[in-house]
Amino acid sequence: MSRMRSPRLRLLGRVAGLAIYLVDGEAVRNVVDIDFTMGGNEARYGYVPAGEIWIDNAQHVLDRTATALHELVERDLMLHHGMSYDAAHDAANARERALREQLERRRPARFDAATVVTAYRVFLREKPSRQRSRELDRDIAEALRRRD
Numbered sequence: 716m717s718r719m720r721s722p723r724l725r726l727l728g729r730v731a732g733l734a735i736y737l738v739d740g741e742a743v744r745n746v747v748d749i750d751f752t753m754g755g756n757e758a759r760y761g762y763v764p765a766g767e768i769w770i771d772n773a774q775h776v777l778d779r780t781a782t783a784l785h786e787l788v789e790r791d792l793m794l795h796h797g798m799s800y801d802a803a804h805d806a807a808n809a810r811e812r813a814l815r816e817q818l819e820r821r822r823p824a825r826f827d828a829a830t831v832v833t834a835y836r837v838f839l840r841e842k843p844s845r846q847r848s849r850e851l852d853r854d855i856a857e858a859l860r861r862r863d
């Protein structure tokens with residue numbers, strides 16, 4: 716990342732000792748990684764400094780909040796539970812989907828660090844499981860079929 720200035724625009728908050736930054740996603744894509752979208756963490760992207768979560772500034776407030784949880788869960792599963800990116804990403808998607816349902820009912824006006832903290836604490840209390848992620852995906856698919 717030596718060819719570009721820091722893409723950090725502002726600190727959104729801190730969760731579990733990690734700094735969550737809003738970053739210039741376009742700059743990251745143009746200079747560092749064309750595939751950077753939504754957000755990133757150190758376990759997935761070597762250019763994200765340790766202890767930081769990056770959130771793309773192209774996102775709306777609800778997306779920023781949900782993506783922060785996704786990145787925290789994905790990072791934890793990869794760094795502390797030895798999961799591959801694909802498995803950790805799938806599990807993080809399940810957590811993100813559940814949070815999005817809550818946020819949709821009570822849309823945040825700005826990045827909601829308190830909600831992210833609460834959701835992340837719930838995740839930390841439960842044992843990470845690929846099986847649980849698949850169960851959540853099935854439950855979500857079934858609920859969507861019933862809705863149609």
